[in-house]
Amino acid sequence: MKIGVPIFGIPMAIGLILFLIYGTHTKHKSRSTIWWTERGRNLIPPTATEIILRQDFLDHYALYRVSERELNRFLDKRFARPGMMLNSFSERQPADAAWIGKATGPMGWKVTPDTVLYSYAASNGGTHNYYHDTATGLTYQESAYW
Numbered sequence: 351m352k353i354g355v356p357i358f359g360i361p362m363a364i365g366l367i368l369f370l371i372y373g374t375h376t377k378h379k380s381r382s383t384i385w386w387t388e389r390g391r392n393l394i395p396p397t398a399t400e401i402i403l404r405q406d407f408l409d410h411y412a413l414y415r416v417s418e419r420e421l422n423r424f425l426d427k428r429f430a431r432p433g434m435m436l437n438s439f440s441e442r443q444p445a446d447a448a449w450i451g452k453a454t455g456p457m458g459w460k461v462t463p464d465t466v467l468y469s470y471a472a473s474n475g476g477t478h479n480y481y482h483d484t485a486t487g488l489t490y491q492e493s494a495y496w
Contacts, residue, residue, distance in 0.1 A: 395424035409494040415487045429470040442466040459490035
């Protein structure tokens with residue numbers, strides 16, 4: 351009995367901790383209240399509010415509100431190549447018509463007719479997609495990093 355508790359208890363405790371970190375959504379009023387590592391936090395615009403996050407092992411998903419102007423300002427700074435300027439607004443793409451009204455990703459965000467897509471690759475090979483509803487400011491983000 352004394353041996354059984356550590357053998358089963360320790361893995362169960364580790365599993366519970368990992369589930370709470372990677373298997374649940376966390377809610378935050380602003381980016382400054384996110385307790386994650388900088389790697390995930392610095393991919394969210396500093397002016398974002400009403401943030402809901404889900405972290406997996408090598409990626410994260412986020413849902414938040416931000417104006418398109420502030421999103422563009424953030425993307426221009428975050429994804430510009432060294433010595434180059436980025437105009438993210440000119441690179442935005444309309445949502446694929448086949449996706450309108452359908453849920454995407456693990457957070458169940460629905461693509462609207464007002465959705466535009468911003469997609470960027472990071473220098474380390476990661477990909478970052480920002481689906482922004484221009485009418486409401488609601489933004490769904492999928493970020494995968496290596």
